[in-house]
Amino acid sequence: MTLKVTESNGRVRFGVRVQPRASRTEIAGIHGDAIKVRLAAPPVDGAANDALVEFLSEIFRVARRHVRIVAGETSRSKIVEVEGITERSVRKAAEG
Numbered sequence: 001m002t003l004k005v006t007e008s009n010g011r012v013r014f015g016v017r018v019q020p021r022a023s024r025t026e027i028a029g030i031h032g033d034a035i036k037v038r039l040a041a042p043p044v045d046g047a048a049n050d051a052l053v054e055f056l057s058e059i060f061r062v063a064r065r066h067v068r069i070v071a072g073e074t075s076r077s078k079i080v081e082v083e084g085i086t087e088r089s090v091r092k093a094a095e096g
Contacts, residue, residue, distance in 0.1 A: 003094050004033040007087045013070065014090050016056075016078045020048040025055050027093060034077065035094045049073060052080075059093050060085045 005014045015034030022038035029036050041051035049069055057064045062084050072078035082090075 002033060003030050003035065003091060005087045005090050011081050011083045012085050012087055012090055013079055013081045016052065016080050018043075018048060018052060018076045018078060020076075025051060027059070027096065029096075030094055035090070046073075052078070056080065056082065060089060 003014065005012060007013075015032075017031040017034045017036045019028070019036065019038045020041060020043040022040055024038065025040045026038050027035060028038050037052060037055065039048050039051045039055070041047040053064055053067045053069065056067045060067075060082055062082060066083040068081045070079050070081045
């Protein structure tokens with residue numbers, strides 16, 4: 001299973017598979033062609049999406065405003081866009 005990452009105009013897009021209500025927030029490897037992220041937050045009132053954006057901004061060391069969920073806001077499978085990073089940094093984060 002290969003992680004699918006696209007890079008264009010200083011932005012990187014990749015899939016994320018979210019597991020809400022986990023014991024802690026962490027990257028848990030690859031799920032299909034997406035990064036699997038366990039989130040401690042529940043999937044209520046956007047809390048899991050907010051936690052995902054916050055977590056990814058910390059992992060990639062970018063401002064929260066540079067992380068966007070572009071598809072799948074109400075789904076466990078999402079497409080995320082991050083500005084100011086490279087495809088290589090996404091792959092490195094997925095590997096642990």
